[in-house]
Amino acid sequence: MTSSLAPGLLVAAPRSGTGKTLVTIGLQRAFRSAGLRIAAAKCGPDYIDPGFHAAATRRPSINLDGFAMAPDMLRGLAAEQAQGADLLIAETAMGLYDGAGAHSSGAAVAGLTGWPVLLVVDAEGAGQSVAAVAHGVARFPGAPLVAGVIVNRVASDRHAAMIAEGFAALDLPLLGMIRREPALAVASRHLGLVQAREDGALDDRIDAIAAIVARDCDLTAIRAAARSTVPAPAVPPRLRPPGQRIALAADDAFAFFYPHLATWWRAAGAEIIPFSPLADEAPPSDCDACWLPGGYPELHTGRLAGNVRLMAGLRAFAARAPVHGECGGYMLLGRSLIDADGTAHAMAGLLPVETSFAKRKMTLGYRQARLFAPTRFADADAPLWGHEYHHATIVSGDEGEPFAQLADAAGRDLGPAGHRVGQVTGSFFHLIA
DSSP, X not given: OOSSBOOEEEEXXXXXXXXXXXXXXXXXXXXXXXXXOXXXXXXXXXXXXXXXXXXXXXXXXXXXXXXXXXXXXXXXXHHHHHBTOSEEEEXXXXXXXXXXXXXXXXXXXXXXXXXXXXXXXXXXXXXXHHHHHHHHHHTSTTOOOEEEEEEEEEOOHHHHHHHHHHHHTSSSXXXXXXXXXXXHHHHHHHHTTSOGGGOTTHHHHHHHHHHHHHXXXXXXXXXXXXXXXXXXXXXXXXXXXXXXXXXXXXXTTBXXXXXXXXXXXXXXXXXXXXXXXXXXXXXXXXXXXXXXXXXXXXXXXXXXXXXXXXXXXXXXXXXXXXXXXXXXXXXXXXXXXXXXXXXXXXXXXXXXOEEESSSXXXXXXXXXXXXXXXXXXXXXXXXXXXXXXXXXXXXXXXXXXXXXXXXXXXXXXXXXXXXXXTTXXXXXXXXXX
16 A cells, blocks of 8 residues: 555644644645545544544544554554545544553554644643743654644734744744634534534534634645655454444444444445434344444433334344444443433343443543453454443443453453343443454
């Protein structure tokens, strides 16, 4: 793979909350509106931002995870994503150097892919010191190439002059100063609340963001700062598809599914047939496996509980073929789901677990899983890499066989997790690689 790879840029920041997602999708849409074919990627285990990238670019975005993916695998995915595009604009998670170990940071991904960093720095409450922050990030030991800086939330002409004065002493290009505007504040709050697929006004919202970014940033210089993507062949994963024809739940309640898994499954010869639990659709009967990803079933508990065809279809499917649930899908397969008001809603009853949002506790982190028994997609005791992110708690689930033994990012044992009953399996673990 050595031709037709788009050059890339990695939008990063010193910390979360700088507005880098707004800048990312603004740049993606601005360049697309200028006639370029834009590809996108997100570093780390994030389901939400890639949806906004896809809306801005009209192309699927992917996740590049330096913790869960081997370097060659990550390079291969990045090179595949860069094929057939004119420019790839990726976004890091948290701060540029943050992550679970040296290989999982945005800086590490920049090193693996060859993409220089476009640094977004928040100017709220600072003037010349903005340049000092950018300088420190760019000169940190082991830093990737920082091609330039975009300063966000600039309050006035005087504020802009103070910021420019700080950068005048540095060999660090200032490629944009985005003014603080009410439209951007509203957009930022909105992006954090809903999935891209739920926002009927999203396209107009992204156009407005892109217009501001194009006005306040030097798009010509930003495009010129991109560098060639490192060529790399695709690396076949050891994961197998869970079936030949896979029924995949896909709607507003079950949208947390990584696109690279679908790519890998299809490359192995599998077909993916989507269905909607919210629309009371059962998994298609001509499929030989069912995959229920995570999402927001807690926002639709009453509707899901009342979907008779869905529940009967899941039970009938499980009687003849494997069914697996991740997080939200795991809760759907359980006996009941208790909503935030304390009302219990009956679920499919295929796994002996009851989950609750009345007793909320955030669980977040990378995980290594080793299955207690083989499944179609992985052997017993084979290491699987992924993460947990949920607020639900298990209020009853001591019965039955566990699905996997979990460890955290540092290798600390977290004990058994999930459930297995016959061909039905599930846990809060989200599979990455």
